[in-house]
Amino acid sequence: NAGVMQNPRHLVRRRGQEARLRCSPMKGHSHVYWYRQLPEEGLKFMVYLQKENIIDESGMPKERFSAEFPKEGPSILRIQQVVRGDSAAYFCASSPRARSQTNTEAFFGQGTRLTVV
Amino acid sequence: GQQLNQSPQSMFIQEGEDVSMNCTSSSIFNTWLWYKQDPGEGPVLLIALYKAGELTSNGRLTAQFGITRKDSFLNISASIPSDVGIYFCAGLFNDMRFGAGTRLTVKP
Numbered sequence: 001n002a003g004v005m006q007n008p009r010h011l012v013r014r015r016g017q018e019a020r021l022r023c024s025p026m027k028g029h030s031h032v033y034w035y036r037q038l039p040e041e042g043l044k045f046m047v048y049l050q051k052e053n054i055i056d057e058s059g060m061p062k063e064r065f066s067a068e069f070p071k072e073g074p075s076i077l078r079i080q081q082v083v084r085g086d087s088a089a090y091f092c093a094s095s096p097r098a099r100s101q102t103n104t105e106a107f108f109g110q111g112t113r114l115t116v117v
Numbered sequence: 118g119q120q121l122n123q124s125p126q127s128m129f130i131q132e133g134e135d136v137s138m139n140c141t142s143s144s145i146f147n148t149w150l151w152y153k154q155d156p157g158e159g160p161v162l163l164i165a166l167y168k169a170g171e172l173t174s175n176g177r178l179t180a181q182f183g184i185t186r187k188d189s190f191l192n193i194s195a196s197i198p199s200d201v202g203i204y205f206c207a208g209l210f211n212d213m214r215f216g217a218g219t220r221l222t223v224k225p
Contacts, residue, residue: 004159033213042120042217043160043205056212091159099209102147103167106213108159 002027004094005074006109013082013116021077021112025094032075033093033106034067043091048099049075055098082116089113123206123216130196131224138204138219139190146208149182149189154203154218163204164191196223 005024013019025032030051035043045059049069060067064082069075079086091111097104121140130136140149148167152160164175166182166189173180179192189208193200201223206216 006159035215043215045212045214048213093213099213100147100211104148104209105150105162105165106207106209107162108152110159 004092004107004109006090006092006112008112009110010113011115013114015083015116016081019079019082019086019114019116021079021090021092021114022074023077023092023094023109024074025092026096026107029094029096029107031095031098031106032069033095034075034077035091035093037089037091037111046077046090050098079114082114084116087114087116121206121208121214121216123219125219126217127220127222129222129224132196132198134196136193136196136200136221137190138206139188140206140208140216141188142208142214143187144208144210145186146210147186148209149180150207150209151178151180151189151191152205152207154205156202160205193221196221198223198225 007022032049034046037043047060047067048056052071064080066078089111093106093108095106121142123140151164154160164180169186170184171182177194203218203220205218
């Protein structure tokens with residue numbers, strides 16, 4: 001059973017370009033979280049999605065950032081018109097159950113390291 | 118939502134020593150998770166706790182879900198050099214929030 005797969009592992013974008021980060025959850029998992037991590041810092045929540053639905057996007061910047069988790073295919077975190085401050089590691093985690101349910105757990109991918117030059 | 122309060126921020130210990138770290142919150146959770154992150158990698162799940170008062174072990178690691186559902190601790194016994202890394206707690210209920218991490222350094 002493959003783990004959470006994120007690609008690309010490393011992404012370099014020039015200022016103003018778009019960045020697309022992909023996350024394929026573990027088999028059977030229908031819940032996905034996206035987190036952002038700056039060097040030497042913790043994980044900052046961005047968005048929580050269930051298949052075809054955004055459940056909680058309270059951590060997402062209001063502009064330029066969007067996320068989706070379609071019925072088929074990976075979850076996508078999209079950053080438009082990237083700026084230097086978007087440089088960070090972006091991690092996704094997948095879970096088989098909703099975060100409010102008991103006996104749930106979340107597994108992380110290896111992250112995408114975005115560098116904006 | 119608020120981040121969890123995780124302490125200590127960092128620890129420098131000698132190989133063979135025991136380690137203890139904890140997380141507290143003003144909110145209650147129905148699940149506590151503990152992760153370890155190595156440089157350049159994603160967090161790896163170490164232990165999951167589902168019931169208040171639950172004490173769970175995974176090798177040299179032991180974690181407990183606090184009775185009040187607002188805290189959890191992680192102990193590492195007889196530390197070894199490969200325990201080096203950043204340890205994160207996470208609480209789940211209406212959201213999944215993380216502590217800021219405990220950076221562990223083990224001196225051989």
